[in-house]
Amino acid sequence: MSGQNTSGAPPAAGGGLLDRRALFEGALGAGLLSASGAAAETLGDPVWTQKPGANFTPYGQPSRFESKVKRVWAPPANPATPGIGASRTPHQFLDGAITPNSLHFERAHGGIPDIDPEQHRLVIHGLVKRPLVFTMEALSRYPMKSRIAFIECGGNGGSLSQPVAQNVDAQAIRGLVSCAEWTGVPLSILLDEAGVDPAAKFVFAEGADSAGMSRSIPLAKAMDDALVCLYQNGERIRPGNGYPVRLLAPGFEGNMNVKWLRRLKLVASPVMTKDETSKYTVLLDSGKTWQFIWPIEVNSFITRPSPGIGMPGPGLFEISGLAWSGAGQIKTVEVSADGGKSWAPAALQDPVLPKALTRFRIPWKWDGGPALLQSRSTDAAGNLQPSRAAMIAERGLRGQFHVNCILTWAIGANGEASNVYV
Amino acid sequence: MSGQNTSGAPPAAGGGLLDRRALFEGALGAGLLSASGAAAETLGDPVWTQKPGANFTPYGQPSRFESKVKRVWAPPANPATPGIGASRTPHQFLDGAITPNSLHFERAHGGIPDIDPEQHRLVIHGLVKRPLVFTMEALSRYPMKSRIAFIECGGNGGSLSQPVAQNVDAQAIRGLVSCAEWTGVPLSILLDEAGVDPAAKFVFAEGADSAGMSRSIPLAKAMDDALVCLYQNGERIRPGNGYPVRLLAPGFEGNMNVKWLRRLKLVASPVMTKDETSKYTVLLDSGKTWQFIWPIEVNSFITRPSPGIGMPGPGLFEISGLAWSGAGQIKTVEVSADGGKSWAPAALQDPVLPKALTRFRIPWKWDGGPALLQSRSTDAAGNLQPSRAAMIAERGLRGQFHVNCILTWAIGANGEASNVYV
Known part of the structure; x- marks a missing residue:
């Protein structure tokens, strides 16, 4: 593995500096309250402070301002049989490790049944x-x-x-x-x-x-x-x-x-x-097939920044993502800003639980230049997440299951992230 | 504390036996499939196996068969200002430690505001x-x-x-x-x-x-x-x-x-x-007041059985409940079936996290007789949850805040649970 750098001085990665210990003090998006401007003036009197709010609800829902946070799915091959396929979790809008039930992915082969528990x-x-x-x-x-x-x-x-x-x-x-x-x-x-x-x-x-x-x-x-x-x-x-x-x-x-x-x-x-x-x-290029590949392989990806959630501008930003392995606990997650030439260790959110999503975070001081963001995880069994090239060299391009290779987000000069292969 | 019994042989508690190590084998509600009855006959062909199910949803909701699982609240003193008071989590219908967001309790002093995050x-x-x-x-x-x-x-x-x-x-x-x-x-x-x-x-x-x-x-x-x-x-x-x-x-x-x-x-x-x-x-009986009582005291209660979730009949049943403390982790939870005369240790669900709800469970072999179920927790700082009598002796009956005393469910001969003071 080239350019490994997981301890000591942080790497001077393409696009900027990755360092778990970077300090955010005074470097982010807060504005200074003007000397003359009292807090009351700044805060004003928005309408929700002026009149009583809404009543409680038996079963709550998100704010109407969060309507973009939703599952998406491809239309079914046959319009007469909806609910065949899969709906996907919008990880780019989430944080933490728990997925709320309303946004947990769904996979169905014959639609979602409406089962009466008394009869089941x-x-x-x-x-x-x-x-x-x-x-x-x-x-x-x-x-x-x-x-x-x-x-x-x-x-x-x-x-x-x-x-x-x-x-x-x-x-x-x-x-x-x-x-x-x-x-x-x-x-x-x-x-x-x-x-x-x-x-x-x-x-x-x-x-x-x-x-x-x-x-x-x-x-x-x-x-x-x-x-x-x-x-x-x-x-x-x-x-x-x-x-x-x-x-x-x-x-x-x-x-x-x-x-x-x-x-x-x-x-x-x-x-x-x-x-x-x-x-x-x-199905491998050799014509042989992997069957009964039960455990999910070690994996990770960056959720922020990611396509649609770009960089607000040069300066410090916390990269955040998810890692997991069917073999047990995640041991380390490393992040690269130069497409895998150099790596820096991310912080893992406690408690790191076996066979659970693990949130990782690392500060990145973006210099405004092009960058290639990647994460790679290692599990407690010692399995290291492979590059896409290494995965393809092993399996060819036919395999659409158990794809656990490294994902790359290219950061453009405008701060936007896009999916690229490197 | 009377009748303490937290190790060795399980206590012969009123109403039956509490034992963390009890075996459930062959003792619960499963029915035997008749020798002649094939699985297919037993399962039949319910309508949901016969036709394609429903489509995916952008933001999911519970099954229509779970409509009883909802928050409740008292009407506001002034009907012109709803949303003043609190809505409550239906713990009797839940399990695990996480509360789903739609059922998390809410407390509001001026209703629930509809805040635009762009303006806030x-x-x-x-x-x-x-x-x-x-x-x-x-x-x-x-x-x-x-x-x-x-x-x-x-x-x-x-x-x-x-x-x-x-x-x-x-x-x-x-x-x-x-x-x-x-x-x-x-x-x-x-x-x-x-x-x-x-x-x-x-x-x-x-x-x-x-x-x-x-x-x-x-x-x-x-x-x-x-x-x-x-x-x-x-x-x-x-x-x-x-x-x-x-x-x-x-x-x-x-x-x-x-x-x-x-x-x-x-x-x-x-x-x-x-x-x-x-x-x-x-406000204490003495006329003095406790103010700035910030941390939540050690606490616990049994969620199953509880009023509305009675015993299905004599025999083995898993008692389940929740414990928590603002001082840190829960160290032990004990359960009594005889109103606090004897206690047996419950199992705590891993991971036991500080300042988080902790699920506890213990098997109970109910003999069908009257019983008084209680739980009491101890936190890592050594604080023990008090009886209601001990709490009242200290504070009197005026204090309606930070009430962390033991809760008692009486189990009647019909298996129903009710709230009693002992």
């Missing part, structure tokens, strides 16, 4: 001693655990496999990853109750959507940290994310976290469903 | 070298931090100071505490930029609502961990929680976390505003 059942059957059926009410009596975890669609970043960089934003490229506090029943408890036959090696998980989306989960994962989830960020899971119940397979590719979960069948070998054979596999 | 300004003035004015755009360029923190209204639990127990639920009694991931600029950075005069000892913080809600924050707190927040659970703060900018004073009583923040004035001594003299003080 979860069945555990196949290679078990006692096949079981659960009402949602019964499930809610079981012991639960909560954990903050990311979920990422295996197809996130797929556009980076295209030969020419598209003029799109962070939401379009990396909007299929989100993070929430998930609460549910450890799957191991339910499987213990059913009594798993020693011949069972996989759990076939099936959704109650019209696509019958289904995957084969290795039994070891099911017994390790999988949760049968009822709650997302405190409240019941949203319809687009699996209401009334979904599987959480922390760190595994999105569609293994089966939504609208209705069936768990213990089986001896993978079922080879359409969702793990024709899709969610990577 | 934040001024820092008073005993400073350089009085400053910030646009929201300028503020968003500063370095930020994120932290998960509770905010609790100083009046939460005030009804427990009434002489007779009311027939109300957890939301009515303890709904004025919520928890979110807050992201903002450390106040210390902004104060350093303004240059604090050594004579300054307090920061007077004022909101842009029609009530001009304001408090005097000790400078030491402002320089320690206060944040000038723009984001709540990832997205911009909701109007009811201070859009476009609020103060977070982690662990301090709710109204010190001034919403709709427009002014920070450095002063030598407290300003003695209406919100820190006539309100948010505790």
Whole structure:
């Protein structure tokens, strides 16, 4: 890896200086209050200070001034079947690590079902001693655990496999990853109750959507940290994310976290469903295919600046972004302003949780010249996020799944950011 | 404290057995699938498996089957001025530690203002070298931090100071505490930029609502961990929680976390505003008053079972609840089923974060008899949550602020839970 510089003096990067310890004092956008101008004059008497405000609401919504902050999705191939595809999280407008439920990405293969929880059942059957059926009410009596975890669609970043960089934003490229506090029943408890036959090696998980989306989960994962989830960020899971119940397979590719979960069948070998054979596999140039690539690879990207969220002008600015890995905790994130020639370490926001989005931040003193901003992360298992060139050298350009390469934002002299390949 | 039993054999508590290590295997609500009944027969073909589901939405909402999960509030004294009072979080329907933004409690003294972020300004003035004015755009360029923190209204639990127990639920009694991931600029950075005069000892913080809600924050707190927040659970703060900018004073009583923040004035001594003299003080029986009781005391309550969320029947059930302290982390939570005669330790959900809601859980084998469920928490500073009797003995019944006493749910033979005083 060229130009590595992760300690000591900050690198004199193209476009300016990156330094985690830079001081922001007196250098940013605050204006000075004029000597004669009292605070009251500056603040004035806006209308909202003059009359009583609005009433409370049973279920709150954002300010009307935030209407630009929304999920987007491509129209379906067939207009008669909407809700097939994916809606994307607008990371360029967010901060922190939690994704609010209303903006969590959604992936659906047969639209979003409107499930009545009173009628919905979860069945555990196949290679078990006692096949079981659960009402949602019964499930809610079981012991639960909560954990903050990311979920990422295996197809996130797929556009980076295209030969020419598209003029799109962070939401379009990396909007299929989100993070929430998930609460549910450890799957191991339910499987213990059913009594798993020693011949069972996989759990076939099936959704109650019209696509019958289904995957084969290795039994070891099911017994390790999988949760049968009822709650997302405190409240019941949203319809687009699996209401009334979904599987959480922390760190595994999105569609293994089966939504609208209705069936768990213990089986001896993978079922080879359409969702793990024709899709969610990577066809290499060699003609061979990667299949059952379960854990999400180490990844990161910069959310601010990014296309649509440009630099306000030369001077100090805090670069902010997100990192994650299906292998566990993020260990380091480095940021480059010269397209990967030199790197400086970013600060990671505590607590750094395993298999969760991790916010990173680093001050950048932009000199106003052209710059190529990148981030790369390393996880606790030692995996380093690859460059796009290295990824393509390994896989070719066919693979549109598990694309975890470095993303580059070019900063123009006008401060605007754009997606480029370097 | 009588009947303490926090290790070794679980206590044979009134109403049943409490034991963190109890096994749920085969003991809960799952039904057996009949030998003849195939999974397909049991699951049937509900309508949502038969036709494509709905389209994606730009900004998602809960399932229509969750309409009962909502904030509630008392009507205002004057119908001409709605939005004066507080809306409460429905903790009995939630799990985990994060409160979704739509259900975070709201307290307003002059209704919820509809602030245009382009027009809004934040001024820092008073005993400073350089009085400053910030646009929201300028503020968003500063370095930020994120932290998960509770905010609790100083009046939460005030009804427990009434002489007779009311027939109300957890939301009515303890709904004025919520928890979110807050992201903002450390106040210390902004104060350093303004240059604090050594004579300054307090920061007077004022909101842009029609009530001009304001408090005097000790400078030491402002320089320690206060944040000038723009984001709540990832997205911009909701109007009811201070859009476009609020103060977070982690662990301090709710109204010190001034919403709709427009002014920070450095002063030598407290300003003695209406919100820190006539309100948010505790009048003792002695005639003396507690004033400037900033940090929230150690607290906890059981969310499940609770009024409206009764026991499904005798047998194993997971008791679940929330604990918090303005002094830092929660160290232990104990649960009693016999009104405080004996106690058993609950499991705390990792990560246990300082000044954040902490979820606790403990299995309870209910024998079907009458029981008195209680929880009590201890924080890392060693503070133990008091019984209601002990709190009243110290303060009398006048104090309706900072009421952190133990809450008791009586479980009747029908499994229903009700609020009682013991």
